Ligand SMILES: Nc1ncnc2c1ncn2[C@@H]1O[C@H](COP(=O)(O)OP(=O)(O)OP(=O)(O)O)[C@@H](O)[C@H]1O
């Protein structure tokens with residue numbers, strides 16, 4: 001009871017944060033206080049005012065507008081990366097789980113090697129070859145997190161495949177494909193939801209770090225990581241510049257982490273009750 | 277001589293144990309050793325034996341859900357291989373021990389019962405058949421749209437029986453079908469199995485720890501110990517004149533022999 | 538499984554992982570547009586000049602021959618010569634490692650030392666406000682990007698309050714230990730904060746498990762207080778997952794170190810790597826990646842050995 005309640009608190013707080021993020025995204029297409037790229041030298045380092053709610057940067061560009069529009073890159077990268085990671089990771093994880101023992105070992109080995117390349121490292125390699133871009137960031141983050149997803153999916157799928165209800169399905173003459181579709185996938189759902197939200201968090205963190213290092217989406221499209229990189233030099237002229245984008249990142253990451261935790265806490269007890 | 281329906285020939289199954297649990301080298305568990313068994317149409321065979329004696333291992337092999345280390349299983353003279361084997365599954369069905377784990381928690385009752393009908397390509401109206409088997413195991417048709425966790429233990433086991441009977445099998449294997457249930461509903465489920473066996477003329481293979489259960493439902497009994505048959509024969513005879521010390525010990529463990537013996 | 542067999546298997550796994558992963562990195566960096574010669578001579582280079590340079594660099598041979606060449610040199614500690622600066626890559630990495638390796642080690646130790654007691658505290662008081670606050674703190678710590686923490690820490694500690702310097706690692710390196718240590722303090726702290734937050738969660742859940750174990754109840758029944766009983770049983774139980782997670786996190790930790798070096802302008806491997814990426818110095822990037830992944834695989838090899846020694850169950854699941 002207590003656990004479920006706590007899960008709900010995580011879920012509610014997390015959902016609110018995720019909702020804020022998506023509102024920013026939607027807002028970015030409808031309205032921003034200013035053109036985020038509009039340079040107004042008179043407003044250089046403006047503080048909080050009715051003209052610039054969150055202040056302005058060195059070139060007098062409006063911070064709030066940049067943050068609103070910056071949500072696009074963040075969420076675009078996260079959405080693409082999560083699609084790549086879940087598609088590849090889940091299919092690889094399930095394939096490994098249903099493969100014969102002899103085939104399993106090399107595949108597990110490959111996943112373990114892939115796990116030694118975290119998103120940012122892979123992005124650095126790709127950036128060295130192709131030059132940094134949104135595409136290199138997305139591919140790197142997607143591929144790197146796919147390995148982690150494959151790992152977790154494989155373990156969870158193992159458990160499902162060893163269950164009595166899968167044995168019963170075999171006794172009913174079900175094919176492997178049917179077992180994957182009708183038994184493994186539905187029972188993986190909660191785990192996949194948790195993983196997807198974790199992948200989004202990791203992607204957002206990785207994307208902002210890459211942008212900070214100058215290996216993410218190139219200018220002029222505003223990005224939170226790059227805004228922070230730009231703020232570093234002028235931190236004493238306008239410290240707020242180094243605060244707002246950071247808060248935005250934390251809200252997204254914390255939001256998705258909390259949603260994942262909430263789902264885990266809420267779903268786990270029922271899963272345990274009906275599985276064992 | 278006429279052909280047995282289901283036959284185990286020199287059937288052995290050896291499990292390779294996880295390395296390390298027994299110290300050095302590889303460890304093996306001989307769960308089933310050179311087992312021979314033949315089952316004829318209409319038989320009602322009880323299999324008893326202590327925990328770990330290989331009963332479940334035997335059942336899985338008889339269903340082709342596991343591959344023997346050596347030996348073979350034949351159904352109507354055809355050797356079981358691994359794979360889907362619809363010719364076997366249409367005729368031999370199973371009820372597992374624990375209905376909490378043998379029913380997929382993400383499936384509705386109707387989907388659970390539909391599974392063998394779809395997989396085995398049973399050529400009749402599936403929905404009508406589902407209603408029919410629900411009736412015959414004593415569940416309301418309204419249960420179709422429920423999920424397993426919304427049912428009681430006894431009701432879940434009824435669903436498992438309904439699933440097994442849906443494709444109209446001739447052979448029903450039940451691996452300790454009541455040992456995971458409350459004492460109060462055990463009798464009802466056994467009664468149901470007995471009644472369905474009679475009504476449908478099933479060949480029954482019933483695994484149980486409990487000799488009184490076997491005595492009630494079966495006309496033949498097989499006593500297993502350490503993966504081998506130690507005694508077999510007519511239920512009444514085995515009970516009245518147990519030849520093997522182990523059987524005697526098992527019988528001695530029953531609190532009270534059923535009146536009918 | 539016998540501990541020797543277990544160790545031998547892991548060693549094989551470690552070495553083969555090195556070979557396979559370096560081959561992957563090698564092919565990623567070679568199969569792609571803009572080869573080394575082009576990168577060096579620019580787009581205007583004549584085809585003849587390119588061909589000559591390609592021959593000089595040995596990149597006109599088959600990929601496998603090139604890889605074999607690279608690998609056999611690498612095994613002798615020779616990662617080649619930077620195409621752009623002409624400097625010896627191994628020597629440069631070794632020199633920069635004197636910054637990065639201490640950074641990672643000190644941060645790991647600090648993270649472990651802080652996360653275990655905090656995690657145990659959060660577990661002991663998980664129904665109270667302060668316990669919840671402690672674990673909320675770790676949630677927050679996980680969600681904050683390292684470069685932002687670093688940025689804020691350097692702003693306050695280095696620039697505003699001037700407690701410690703931001704960066705300023707001395708030219709002479711560790712021959713000036715006082716200055717070197719001081720300049721490492723904030724980066725180590727930054728790196729440990731992020732890692733500690735992750736490790737703390739594992740320490741906390743391991744401790745919650747311990748609290749529910751029979752032997753813990755028995756210890757309590759013999760009259761020990763919760764804290765005493767936990768000191769007796771809990772520390773080791775919290776340590777096993779923390780160490781294994783630290784092993785798994787090694788790759789991430791190194792990436793974070795790269796980021797932290799760039800925030801604090803520490804002249805380590807990370808900062809160098811970034812410059813080389815921007816310069817497209819592929820051979821050097823390859824050398825650096827090979828070294829960092831070797832460290833990752835080596836650490837996970839060591840962690841496996843230690844855990845296999847501590848906990849026989851780990852050996853079985855191998
Ligand atoms: N997958 C497996 N791997 C290793 N050993 C196994 C496996 N399955 C069963 N065994 C072992 O084989 C022996 C026979 O097991 P089996 O499940 O057939 O016994 P059982 O008679 O059904 O017992 P119970 O009455 O407890 O259900 C046991 O010693 C068991 O430990």
Ligand SMILES: [Mg+2]
Pocket residue numbers: 331332333451
């Ligand atoms: Mg059994």
